Amino acid sequence: MDDHDEPVSMSAETPIGTLIERRLSRRGALQGLAAAGVAALAASPARAAGPSSFTFAEVPHVNDATHHVPEAYEVQVLIRWGDPVLPGAPAYDPRSQSAASQRLQFGYNNDFLGLHPLPMGSPAGDRFLMVVNHEYTNSNLMLPGIGEGREARLRADEAQVGIEMAAHGGSVIEIARDGGRWKVVEGSRYARRIDATTPMRIAGPAAGTARMKTSADPDGTRVLGMFNNCAGGETPWGTWLTCEENFYVYFAGEQDKMPDQALARRYALGRAPAYAWGKYVDRFDLAREPNEPNRFGWIVEIDPYDPQGTPVKRTALGRFAHEGCHHAVARDGRVVCYMGDDSRMEYVYKFVTARPWNPNDRAANRDLLDDGTLYAARFDADGTVTWLPLVHGQGPLTAENGFAGQADVVIHARRAADLLKATPMDRPEDVEANRVNGRVYIALTNNASRKPEQVDAANPRAKNENGHIIEIAPAGGDHAATTGRWDILLAAGDPSRDPGTKYHPETSANGWLSSPDNITFDNKGRLWIATDSGEVRGIADGVYACDLDGPGRALTRQFFAAPKGAEVCGPTLTPDNRTLFLSIQHPGEGKGSTFETPSTRWPDFRDGAPPRPSVIAITKKDGGTIGS
Ligand code: FEO
Ligand code: CA
Ligand code: CA
Ligand code: CA
Helix, strand or coil, X not given: CCCCCXXXXXXXXCCCCCCHHHHCCHHHHHCCCCHHHHHHHHCCCCCCCCCCCCCCCCCCCCCCCCCECCCCEEEEEEEECCCECCCCCCCCCCCCCCHXXXXXXXXXXXXXXXXXXXXXXXXXXXXXXXXXXXXXXXXXXXXXXXXXXXXXXXXXXHHHHXXXXXXXXXEEEEEEEECCEXXXXXXXXXXXXXXXXXXXXXXXXXXXXXXXXXXXXXXXXEEECCCCEXXXXXXXXXXXXXXXXXXXHHCECCHHHCCCHHHHHHCCCXXXXXXXXHHHCHHHECCCCCCHHHHCCCEEEECCCCCCCCCEEEHHHCCCCECCCEEEECCCCEEEEEEEEXXXXXXXXXXXXXXXXXXXXXXHHCCHHHCEEEEEEEECCCCEEEEEECCCCCCCCCHHHCCCCHHHHHHCHHHHHHHCCCCCEECEXXXXXXXXXXXXXXXXXXXXXXXXXXXECCECCCCECCCEEEEEEEHHHCCCCCEEEEEEEEECCCCCCCCCCECCCCCCCCCCCCCEEEEEECCCCCEEEEECCCCCCCCCCEEXXXXXXXXXXXXXXXXXXXXXXXXXXXXXXXXXXXXXXXXEECCCCCCCCCCCCCCCCCCCCCCCCCCCCEEEEEEECCCCCCCC
């Protein structure tokens, strides 16, 4: 999402100047934590001219109405906002939308993409369930007549609010590849829309506790809907983890009528709302239902293979502005979920299940995410990362400090992490383990409000407008370890104008990037980075790829450029690496751009019609692997 609020963290790390130089040095970029990998890969045959292992022709930095891929690649538009998902969905008509039609159609602002093979458990082939988040709505682009700017959403009338609520949430679609072309399978029995009104269950330590109870749900165990679902992940047993991010912007009303003022402020509640929902739906009015916001900001688990299944909010994984939730499996089979809290000066977390997962009995894993340990990360200047347990009764997380039990710890995870002195970061987005090299990568998108006195080794730039990527090597190569080593892989920005950038020295004038957001890895363990910069450096957002080991480490190259105003999310490679799916989110977003006069009409380019957020499939014209 583009509009992240001012920092609300209570804590600030001691300023640290040491080691920053070393961590930003060229030697660091080339070696970092990867010295062993350099030796291993140096012996393999050269695949490309120069140090990079990638062979695609780099896409130039641009900023125009359409997308760009390298020569030898092509783009298919798989599904667009308003396309049918469920039976009976009317054809998309931008001038006669309704909540009823939107409930059957593909939602707005597709973000996370996940692939689940069909049949379940099969070696991945040409059929998948694709799960898609619909993060938020740009009402000034999707709805006619409501004008310009952030305030446009506040002008939505009751019927338009209904459309917005139906356009949030998620979709499950069945997709199939035939002759290298991807299509959505019509009439799939798995097709599903989830929105801001879908009934869900609340599970884990917060379920049924006092702060979760509302007049509509006196038990504190049932909630309607999810919204602002940004990135996500999947479990080893094939369920979808979808992450509620900036939930606070949907709640209106006077914060001073709420109990727990300080706690509410810590979650930015009661600031000017970004949506008109509170005018028409009581539960979004803080004065009427002060506990309703406690029921958002969670990881939601959904089984895409069970279209009637009830989504479950897994409260053990903590409540914050969740970006993604990517798993790794520890040595002993326990599942480790890495997560970022995407706000300025917020934390990186991981959750480790109490028990191993069972690969032979899917049902045995059903409630595995309800029991385990949540940790927040502290990054020390000596290169150590320490995972601090958020466990009631341990350290400062006691009744004296306002935590009556684990429910309070997870509902107010930010405050618990403050007391543990976790390290406030430059907006942690995706945090993901690389299955080839065993290390973990953290995309820190940017943080223009970090002050010089708040700089530390892991966040080494004040007014960080371009972000950076941190690499962690878990101790002993075990994701359950409570310590590890960290380093900065790259520091983004335009090397010709931004101070403190760090890339491979041969990164080209088109290869630098700004604001890393979602990341993924290919089968060779190489890194793919999607950006969300909001044109801060005048270039369109895009996708960049770099090696992590060998002589091309941190040599980013631009693979894709998005249409004007769009960010790129959800980069997902098919298991055979022959297709890269991307979410093109909020094309046309930006000042002065409206339904009537958008800055682009991508992807249809139809006169009088607005742009449409869409999922695209990128393939190589010769059918080869992406990036090669
Ligand atoms: Fe919704 Fe963190 O980007
Ligand atoms: Ca987004
Ligand atoms: Ca994101
Ligand atoms: Ca972002």
